[in-house]
Amino acid sequence: EKVLVTGSNGFIALHVLDVLLSEKYHVIGTARSQDKADQVKESFKKLYPYAQLEVEIVPDITKSGAFNDVFKKYPDIQHVLHMASNFSFGHDQSTEEAYLIPATQGTKNILETSLALGKKVKRFVITSSFASIMDFDHEGDANFIHTEATWNPTTWEKAKNNELTAYIASKKLAEESAWTFMKEHENEVPFTLTTVCPPYVWGPQMFDSSVKRGVLNTSAELINQALKTTPAFEGPFDTPNGIGCDVRDVALLHVLPLRNEKLAGKRLFPVNGTGIKQHNYKNARFNMQRVLDVLNEKFPELKGKISKGGIEDNEKALAAGFYYNNDETCKLTGIEFKPLEVTIYDAAKQILDFGPSS
Template identity: 35%
Template sequence: MTRVLLTGGSGFIAAHVLDILLEHGHSVVTTVRSQDKADRIKKAHPNYDSKKLDFAIVEDIAQEGAFDEAVKSDPPFEAVIHTASPFHFNVTDVQKELLDPAVIGTTGILKSIKKSAPTVKRVVITSSFASIINPFKGNWPEHTYSEEDWNPITQEQAVENPANGYRASKTFAEKAAWAFLEKEKPNFTISTMCPPLVLGPIVHYLNSLDSLNTSNQRIRDIVQGKAKEQIPETGTFLWVDVRDLALCHVKAIEVDAAANKRFFITAGYFSNKEIAQIVEKNFPEYKEGLPSTSAPGGDYPKDGVYKYDNSRTKEVLGIQFKPLQESIIDTVKSFKSVGA
């Protein structure tokens, strides 16, 4: 059993991380922004007392010293899984609303651990394929992405628009974490998780279909008939199921070989057209609103798409990825549980 601090406990990914941590017998304190969120998570896990599942309120992760108190625990923490970070494009000030919270949130928790939690040996950070992809190369079919790649986005490009700002926030935050490790030489190791689009079932006690994580919105929109005339373009053609990603986070604190490594976590390719076909095949009740076979859009580009190398995740963390069909079916079933 490991004593773990999990940040951003009410998030889409963290909710699944929490379930797996508890299943694996770890003892968890999770940070949330409000007592109401803590109460809802606690109510959904009635079999765990406060020794196994407890909470710390951190209202704003971008504040200096935000995690100073949260990292203190009795018994003391041995690992930290940091998932908390902003992800939305509804911003007016990219620097203030995307870049600063991501970078300050990540370096802030590392500083707090070094200062106040000397027993922590492992830190896992949720990063993103956004910190790997080169957005200026398009579909780049001749290239194979791996952990060796870094998004070359600059500070000047970052503040041009929210999409650039989001990618830059992930890139700058992850680079800041590795720089901290090199410069500060703390007692702990770091592992970073870099997933592309994260699909998969929602945790019913936290989500309504209005507050869905951004990646799953495409499945909701197809189910709700919003893609009947034209399927939206897929955008990023790589995906992973949230449960596999959550397991990677937990394995990274359990497997020694994961220390000080970056992980590109993807199950492979998908397209919005494939999602629509899976929904049509398995949920006849939605047929009326689904795109016809001749509906345009949502397919792979004719000139091909970048390749990927996910061998490190398979070999070091021992992950067998769920297929797209299973993920989409389970996601749509989870939507039904909140009234879709």
């Protein structure tokens, strides 16, 4: 079965490719440049010498018809995983250009082309985000439980003046537009849609060599930052404040819908534990203090080298985060999502073993 994966060189996408190739799917990735495409191919050919893997260049996903050539070359693509979107900050462009247009126009283009040229497409999966679930008005509100059914009420007007809120809104608007597309074309679309809505994604990079870069992708970089603190670092320890999940779980959730029709039409929310209970660590709410706690507890060799943090009752501090429940995703998929400590540990271990200062 042929699967198209956009943004195939990304942090999460490389793990998705790993699951797909180990399951013997024939993968057609896209990347924005030849060197990125070559790197994806070379890395996986070492791991899976018999892998069926092509990576095509799509320089600009926002251009109308951007995916036409890919579908003309592979008219029998059966599944599409749309993962490409900008999750990095510090751009010179406007927030429209940096976030809104790639997210929404990219999604529109791939959906339209799949409908027009992808005659065999059966399943469509989009990497959305917890950004499209979270409701900032209810942050810290233990009576408001975020689930697969919750929608971020933000608007572009409210969000556009700040890079972070613009990114968050771009993900929500892109996902919303995809569900609208499915409704508007319900009589002609031959494929189903599933969206995956991960909160902050951590865990090891697919290839150890990636951590040599020093600076990692936006979410993974946070663990790097914690490892680079000094004992004198004075915080802030309460920010960023969010929910974390494991890249390996997120990858699996992208692939399960291809063979499980029960996941059609669903929003999947990968996260460990129940975030309902207020004062315990059995949830995936995090801040810098929680990351530092794991590092200090599990890596004795870091003693005296990194910060210990400064928050005494961190469970209480974390109670100001988002409350959530993903029972529906757990029931539908049967996955036991990894505890946040495991995810943080595995990410940090890889950086310590293979990073620039290893």
